[in-house]
Amino acid sequence: MVKTVHSYCTLLHANPRQESDRMATKTKPRKQREGWGRVRKLPSGRFQASYQGPDIAVHNASTTFQTMTDARGWLVTERQLIDAGKWSPPKSRATLQRAETLAAYAEPWLANRTLKPRTRDLYQRLLDQKILPDLGPLPLKGITPLTVRTWHATLDLDHPTRRAHAYALLRTILGTAVTDGLISSNPCVIRGAGQTKREHKIQPASAADLDAIVAALPERYGCMVLLASWCAMRWGELVELRRSDLDLKNGKVKVRRSAQVVNGQVVVGPPKSDAGVRDIAIPPHLIPVIRAHVDRFAGWGREGLVFPAAQSGQQLAHGTFFKTWDAARKASGRPDLRFHDLRHTGAVMAAQTGATLAELMGRLGHSTPAMAIRYQHVAQDRDQEIARRLSAMVVTK
Structure with a gap:
């Protein structure tokens, strides 16, 4: 060893x-x-x-x-x-990268987006009717700036707003394809093609116009027109308004929900944007009118609708009301006045009181100054009043 x-x-x-x-x-x-x-x-x-x-x-x-x-x-x-x-x-x-055509890519693109029901419905209709019939079968990499310009040149020439919306949607979808690495650049390069210009030149209603329209309407609809104008509220906000949303003691209306019609069905959800959730101060002269309307026409209980349909008691149908509205505006001499124009009227009246842009944004429920500015108009004879006040500044000796 x-x-x-x-x-x-x-x-x-x-x-x-x-x-x-x-x-x-x-x-x-x-x-x-x-x-x-x-x-x-x-x-x-x-x-x-x-x-x-x-x-x-x-x-x-x-x-x-x-x-x-x-x-x-x-x-x-x-x-x-x-x-x-x-x-x-x-x-x-990897699934997206295997998509060979715009149609194959657009379907999951839309399905995976978080959108309000009405917006999703609009996008689906634009895809089905304006974009995919011509561009859907094309490979993503085969869609070039020339392809887009050729498609856009004949697209819905009689409806510029819808045309702009379709182009903007295509640009957004292909922008996502760039981010996903499926194409190297966005072929939607037509300057200004996604911007809309107002087709309807709006002339806000005067106090006399409002009085005439209310007089021509059935009593149950007069208060709705007054709130739409003096409080600049949207149609969807009005038809979903409940008793509990009215604070008449403090003179406020609370906007918390909005109703929209999607594929013929009423869909209730939050307002159009986060800024749309707001409390609107009610002009004092409307308080007695609202009280009288609620006592006569509103639904029962705290959650009763303020403006229910006469027969069903449910949300007022768009078509039912606008037949009556069309007759009233013609009778008042203002056939050009759309219901949504009442919101413009409210913005003009608020601006004339000296409200700042920020105050207008809060009252109308807008998140950006650009949107609030779109609702401001020069009221009839307002320039004459400005000229008069300028002269009043001159001190005579």
Whole structure:
């Protein structure tokens, strides 16, 4: 035994490097830890990359990589998408990348958008009627600026607003395709094509016009017209107004919901925007009119509709009211006045009191100054009043 140990020690001192190499072959190389995600070598010799996404699920690359550097590069790209807020699961992106035509891409694009029911309905109709019949069968990469210009040149020439909406929708869809890496640039480059110009020149109603229209309407509708004008409320906000939304003691109407007609069905939801949720101060002269209307025509209980349909007691139907409205506006001598123009009337009257732009935005429920400015108009004879006040500033000696 002593001889055997002596022999081993002699051999070790004689060739220490050989023993060190032998021990090294028994130790597996330590795996390098990834900074984010995971890369592992497969039996085939290729590399697989994976990571835990913002949805807490583990996501693998849709393909394997020849080198570890390529696998890590994929992880870096995925992390950049997460940090930029543009991430979606790799499998869903791979599905989009396999979409060969605009029609195949547009369907999941619309399905995955968070939209209000009326907006979704509008987008679907624009796709079905204006965009996909001509451009739907084309490959995404085959849609060029020339293709878009040719399509736009004959698109709905008699309806410029609808034409602008269709172009803007196509531009948005193809902009997402650029973000998804399916096309290198957006072919929608026609300057101003997505902007709308007002087709209807609005002449706000005067106080005399309002009196004449209210007189021509059935009594149950007069209060609605007055609130639409003096409080600048939308049609959808009025037909969904409940008793509990009226605070007549403090002279306020609370706007919390709006009703819209989508595919012939009434859909109740939040107002048009976050700014649409608001409390509107009611001009004091309307308080007695509103009280009298509520006592006679409103539904029962705190949640009773303020302007219910006469027969059903449910939301007032758009078509039922507007037959009556059309007759009243013609009888008053203002056949051009649309119901929505009453909102413009309210904006003009508020502006004439000296309200600031911010105050107008709050009253009308707008989130941007540009939208509030669209509702301001020069009232008839207002320029003469300005000229008179300018003269009054002159001090005569």
